[in-house]
Structures are given as structure tokens and as C-alpha cells.
Amino acid sequence: MSLAPDGHLLIIGAGLAGYYTARQMRTQGHTGPITILGAEEHPAYDRPALSKAYLCGTTDLCDLYLDDPSDPLDVRWVRSDAVIGLSTQPLGVQTASGTFYLGDAVVIATGAEARRLGGHAIRSVEDAAALRAAPLAGARVAVIGGGFLALETAATCTTRGAGSVTVIAGEELPGLRRLGQPVAQALHRLHQEHGVRFLGSARALSVNPVPAAADGCRSVRPQARQPAALQGSQAPGPHSITLSDGRSIEADVVISAVGAVPATGWLTRSAVALDPVTGAVLADDTGFTGIPGVWAAGDCALWAAQRTGLRPVGHWQETVDQAQAVASALLGGIPSPMQEPYLWSDQHHVTIQAAGMLALADEVKVLAGTIESGDLLVSYLRDGTEIGILGMNRLREVVRWRRSRRVRPAALAA
Amino acid sequence: MFLTEEGTVHALDDTCTHQDASLAAGWVENCRVECPLHESTFSLRTGEVDQPPAKRGVRVHQVTVQDGEVLVELSTAAPQLPPGVEVR
Ligand SMILES: Cc1cc2nc3c(=O)[nH]c(=O)nc-3n(C[C@H](O)[C@H](O)[C@H](O)COP(=O)(O)OP(=O)(O)OC[C@H]3O[C@@H](n4cnc5c(N)ncnc54)[C@H](O)[C@@H]3O)c2cc1C
Numbered sequence: 001m002s003l004a005p006d007g008h009l010l011i012i013g014a015g016l017a018g019y020y021t022a023r024q025m026r027t028q029g030h031t032g033p034i035t036i037l038g039a040e041e042h043p044a045y046d047r048p049a050l051s052k053a054y055l056c057g058t059t060d061l062c063d064l065y066l067d068d069p070s071d072p073l074d075v076r077w078v079r080s081d082a083v084i085g086l087s088t089q090p091l092g093v094q095t096a097s098g099t100f101y102l103g104d105a106v107v108i109a110t111g112a113e114a115r116r117l118g119g120h121a122i123r124s125v126e127d128a129a130a131l132r133a134a135p136l137a138g139a140r141v142a143v144i145g146g147g148f149l150a151l152e153t154a155a156t157c158t159t160r161g162a163g164s165v166t167v168i169a170g171e172e173l174p175g176l177r178r179l180g181q182p183v184a185q186a187l188h189r190l191h192q193e194h195g196v197r198f199l200g201s202a203r204a205l206s207v208n209p210v211p212a213a214a215d216g217c218r219s220v221r222p223q224a225r226q227p228a229a230l231q232g233s234q235a236p237g238p239h240s241i242t243l244s245d246g247r248s249i250e251a252d253v254v255i256s257a258v259g260a261v262p263a264t265g266w267l268t269r270s271a272v273a274l275d276p277v278t279g280a281v282l283a284d285d286t287g288f289t290g291i292p293g294v295w296a297a298g299d300c301a302l303w304a305a306q307r308t309g310l311r312p313v314g315h316w317q318e319t320v321d322q323a324q325a326v327a328s329a330l331l332g333g334i335p336s337p338m339q340e341p342y343l344w345s346d347q348h349h350v351t352i353q354a355a356g357m358l359a360l361a362d363e364v365k366v367l368a369g370t371i372e373s374g375d376l377l378v379s380y381l382r383d384g385t386e387i388g389i390l391g392m393n394r395l396r397e398v399v400r401w402r403r404s405r406r407v408r409p410a411a412l413a414a
Numbered sequence: 415m416f417l418t419e420e421g422t423v424h425a426l427d428d429t430c431t432h433q434d435a436s437l438a439a440g441w442v443e444n445c446r447v448e449c450p451l452h453e454s455t456f457s458l459r460t461g462e463v464d465q466p467p468a469k470r471g472v473r474v475h476q477v478t479v480q481d482g483e484v485l486v487e488l489s490t491a492a493p494q495l496p497p498g499v500e501v502r
């Protein structure tokens with residue numbers, strides 16, 4: 001089932017998963033050709049800074065390129081050509097430009113697309129550039145969503161001098177369901193201290209441009225350039241957001257950070273099994289889809305352990321670890337072990353890091369720090385056993401915890 | 415400053431070349447330090463980086479140990495700071 005040393009590997013999607021899969025293949029000794037097909041016009045880039053340093057204006061796109069121009073991967077990159085279909089016999093893919101690429105193995109790594117309620121979203125560098133160019137200084141900003149991406153974006157908008165920032169998180173405290181009470185309280189406090197306002201458990205129902213007449217002097221420009229596939233209004237100018245509790249709020253800049261949908265539309269008529277709810281490519285815990293020669297990694301995929309809730313979806317380290325595991329499996333070597341899940345986020349000079357199986361916890365215990373000082377170290381337990389940790393500016397402690405639980409390949413082979 | 419299990423002493427710039435993270439909070443193993451935030455590790459001897467997201471090595475300083483005293487000769491090379499970070 002593994003790929004011959006001179007076999008041609010086709011990677012679909014030039015993002016984090018695609019880049020790391022290729023990199024791992026080379027590191028682990030694959031000598032055959034590797035082709036990475038990407039829809040975007042840019043070299044593969046890293047996304048986390050898009051909601052942080054890039055949006056602040058302190059980093060540029062070239063700083064985010066994944067491949068090192070001074071030491072590039074031995075890979076053929078094809079840009080600006082979206083893949084539109086997968087063929088299993090012969091194994092290969094069809095692109096929008098009409099080219100058919102044959103491969104001895106295919107790794108699906110097309111990531112995800114932002115779910116768009118209206119206003120701005122942040123998934124691609126174009127999204128982030130549009131928001132970076134928006135007149136944020138003095139503006140009334142509304143951020144829809146309560147996850148890390150929403151909170152990071154809210155924090156960056158305060159740095160950019162927004163007049164007001166309101167977060168519509170859809171829960172009493174941001175992160176309450178996923179991270180528990182102490183962390184949610186600390187996050188709430190941290191953002192409030194920086195002037196961010198929360199609207200409690202109210203959810204956003206719809207986003208609509210405020211009619212020009214109501215605004216008096218502003219004219220709402222036509223929406224001719226709005227792609228038909230995007231939902232919600234993208235028009236510039238003030239918008240009104242209708243909330244689930246009957247209220248509505250007005251904002252000059254609306255940003256939706258309400259999750260992402262796997263970019264698997266091009267696979268709906270293929271033999272690959274997709275999750276009926278999210279549309280993610282279903283795979284086992286080595287990334288194998290069950291179709292000979294076809295693998296999947298990153299935000300487009302749902303591995304078995306993610307499906308059962310054991311591992312998180314949509315994070316950087318998860319994608320990198322999956323890419324490594326897929327490469328090991330493709331090369332038929334010792335399976336590379338998945339480490340404890342790990343994710344991080346930067347908000348107002350606080351680095352939040354979480355490791356372990358937080359979603360399975362039935363108890364949360366504060367180990368050190370306080371909600372007020374924003375330096376919490378929190379332990380997550382299940383049936384009294386520690387299964388996860390979260391730190392706010394606790395780099396040392398989180399590193400130690402992850403290291404103490406590191407699984408080595410040898411341990412698996414034994 | 416790092417003291418390895420083997421007893422050798424090394425001096426590096428503290429800021430990772432990828433983002434503003436303190437390498438002193440990282441993990442030292444096999445004469446390399448792993449950044450506490452992401453995947454990159456740096457050689458304590460040469461500062462060279464092994465894998466992304468950091469692309470550039472970190473600046474190292476010359477260390478000599480004399481009669482139990484650690485002497486550090488600061489490098490004259492330019493520091494490799496992450497984008498957006500300035501010398502403090
Ligand atoms: C703004 C932002 C901030 C983030 N911050 C953090 C963070 O702080 N911490 C953290 O842990 N994680 C963070 N993440 C998550 C992390 O970046 C993702 O998990 C990671 O990018 C997933 O990589 P991927 O390769 O699967 O998908 P992507 O990076 O989305 O790459 C997929 C690529 O495939 C291309 N593609 C899609 N369809 C096709 C097609 N049909 N044909 C060809 N190419 C196609 C896309 O254009 C894209 O270039 C953040 C994500 C975003 C968007």
C-alpha cells in the first residue's frame with residue numbers, strides 16, 4: 001500500500017498540510033517526484049499571523065511563506081489552478097485549467113473555507129488584507145464568534161485603534177463550554193480590560209447593510225464584485241446585526257469568525273467518503289481514506305480520533321502532526337506517533353497554550369495564577385486523572401507538561 | 415544561557431527568530447533548544463534552525479568557562495529578530 005521510492009506523490013492544496021507532507025516525505029527519504037497543486041496564486045503560506053501580526057501590519061506575506069527560498073524543498077509547485085475532480089482509476093486529479101495529473105498516491109490537503117455570516121472573514125491572505133486595509137481606527141467593530149480566532153481578531157482591532165470592539169460570542173463567557181469557567185472568566189476579563197465589550201449569550205442571526213437613508217450622509221456602494229457563493233452582505237459601510245435576544249447592534253466593520261467548512265466540494269461526486277455533517281474527508285488515524293492510494297490531512301480531513309472527539313480539529317499542530325503521520329504511512333516506515341493535542345493563541349500580549357484532551361474533562365482545577373492577573377495555569381481532569389493543561393503566559397509549564405508526555409516512535413514499535 | 419545535561423554552557427539570543435517567544439522557556443535536549451511555542455529547534459552550538467516555522471538561525475555568543483566562572487563574549491553579528499520585533 002505504501003508508495004515506491006520513485007513513486008509520484010500528488011498533493012492537493014498548497015497550505016500547511018500540503019507543505020508539511022512534502023517536507024516530511026523528503027526528510028523521511030522519499031526520492032520520487034512530488035507535485036503540489038494549489039488554487040491560490042501565492043507560494044504556500046502560514047495562516048496564524050493573519051489574525052495577529054499581519055493584521056496589525058507588523059508582518060508581511062513574504063514573512064509567512066512556508067518554504068524557505070534559500071533552502072527550497074525539492075517539489076514541483078503548481079499555483080492558481082484549483083483541482084476540480086479526483087479519479088481513482090487511473091489515480092489522478094483534474095484541474096480547472098483542464099490538466100489531468102497522474103499520481104501513484106494522492107494526499108488531499110485542501111483545508112477549509114471560512115463560514116461567512118456577513119462582513120469580513122479571515123481565512124486567506126486576501127481576507128486579511130481586506131481587513132488590514134479597512135479603516136479600523138475609530139471605527140465601531142463587531143466580531144461574531146467566540147472562539148480563539150474571534151478573540152484574537154478582537155484583540156488586534158483594539159491594537160489598531162478601533163473606537164469600540166464588540167464580541168458576539170454566543171455564550172455567557174467566551175470559551176466557557178470548551179475551556180471551563182476559570183479560563184473563560186480570565187479571557188473575559190483580559191479583553192474587557194482592553195476595552196472589548198461582550199454581549200453575553202446572544203447569537204448573531206443576520207447581518208444587513210444599514211440603508212443609506214438611515215445613515216444620512218453615507219452611500220452604500222453597489223455589491224457588484226461580491227462572489228455569488230458568499231453568504232451575507234459584504235458591502236462596505238455600516239451594518240446592522242440582528243441578535244437572537246431581539247436586540248440589534250450597528251457596526252462600521254463586521255467580522256465573522258464563526259468556524260470553517262472543509263474545502264471538499266470538489267469531492268462530492270468522488271468515491272471518497274465525506275462526513276455527512278461537515279463534509280470533511282473521513283480517514284483512519286494514519287490519514288488513509290480507504291481508497292487505495294488516497295490519503296487526507298489537515299483541516300479538510302476528519303481522522304477517526306477526531307470523529308470520536310478525542311482530538312481537536314482545525315489547529316496548526318494537529319495539521320503538522322497529521323502530515324508527519326501520513327508521510328510515515330506512505331513510506332511504510334514506523335508509524336509516527338501522534339503527540340498530545342496542542343494549540344496556542346495570542347491575545348493582547350497573553351499567549352494561551354493548551355495541551356491534552358481538554359474536551360473530555362469533567363473537572364477543571366486552577367493550579368497557579370489568578371483570573372485577575374491573567375496568568376492562570378489550569379489542569380483538566382477526567383475521573384480524577386489529569387488529561388490536559390492550559391496556561392496563560394505559562395510557556396515553561398506547558399512545555400514541561402508536553403515533554404513529559406511525549407510519545408517516541410520506539411515506544412510504539414515495541 | 416543554557417547549561418546542558420553534559421555540563422556545557424551556551425549563550426544565545428533569547429528571542430526566537432519566528433515570533434517573540436523566549437527560548438529560555440524552551441526545552442533543551444541533545445544540545446538543541448526547542449522553542450516553547452512552535453516546532454523549531456535551534457542548535458546551542460551554532461544557532462542553526464532545523465525546521466519551520468522559523469527559517470533563520472538564532473545568534474550565538476562565545477562562552478568560555480574559567481575556574482568556574484562563565485565568560486560571555488557578545489557576538490558582533492546582527493541579531494536575527496522576528497518580523498515586527500526591535501532590539502530592546
Ligand atoms: C486566521 C487564522 C489564524 C489561525 N491561528 C491559529 C493559531 O493561533 N493556533 C493554531 O493552532 N491554529 C491556528 N489556525 C489554524 C491553522 O492555520 C490551520 O489549522 C491550518 O492552516 C490548516 O492547514 P491546511 O493545510 O489543512 O489548510 P489551509 O492552510 O487552509 O490550506 C489549504 C490550501 O488548499 C487550497 N485549496 C483549497 N481547495 C483547493 C482545490 N480544490 N484545489 C487546489 N487547492 C485548493 C487552499 O487555497 C489553501 O491554500 C489559524 C487559522 C487561521 C485561518
Ligand code: FES
Pocket residue numbers: 430431432433434435449450451452453454466467468
Ligand atoms: S515562536 Fe519560535 S517557532 Fe514560532
